[in-house]
Amino acid sequence: MLRTRTVATVAVFVALVVGSNFALAELPDSKLDGLIVFASTIGFGAGAASAIAILSELIWSQVSPWGASGSALLPFLLSGELFYVVAGVLALRLVRGTRGGLAERGALFGGILVLSTLAWDLWTNLGTALLYYGGAINLTGLLVVEFNPPALLFDMVHEGTNLLLGLLVAPLVSDLIVKRTARPYPITLGVKG
DSSP: OOOHHHHHHHHHHHHHHHHHHHHTTTSTTOOSHHHHHHHHHHHHOHHHHHHHHHHHHHHHHHHOTTOOOOTTTHHHHHHHHHHHHHHHHHHHHHHTTOOOOHHHHHHHHHHHHHHHHHHHHHHHHHHHHHHHTTSSOOHHHHHHHHHSHHHHHHHHHHHHHHHHHHHHTHHHHHHHHHHHHTOOOSSOTTOOO
């Protein structure tokens, strides 16, 4: 059973994801959800971060200013958000016991975040191709969905934004969450090796 503090934390971070999505709605594919779920995994663990990812995507996919995603695409969107949880777990394992500073962790976090964003984009575009181009794995449909100029632009902005957020913001946000929760951090903060 979830503790009250965990439920409250999940609710606050879900509101932060959805609210920031609305605040950034005018910018194409620039959202903070990947960063927030990634940093939440580092700060609160995979369970709480998974709840944040699932609940925020369930809400956002229905209230987005561009319209509801539809129930057929929802499994791809929900599972895609969990890529950021996996990325956070991977980041923790890779930095466990190291003494890297912010720059080293930024490079690592940026690389992991951009790869998980690329995976999210490919996965959700595969879902779109399956839904709109025949219901079976259709290479032509996937190529049309993934490699048309607007999709490429959106994907590059999405991945570029998350690369920058991972490089510059993820280590700071992760440190802040860890310090606020008094959760043991597996690396030495701010000490260069």
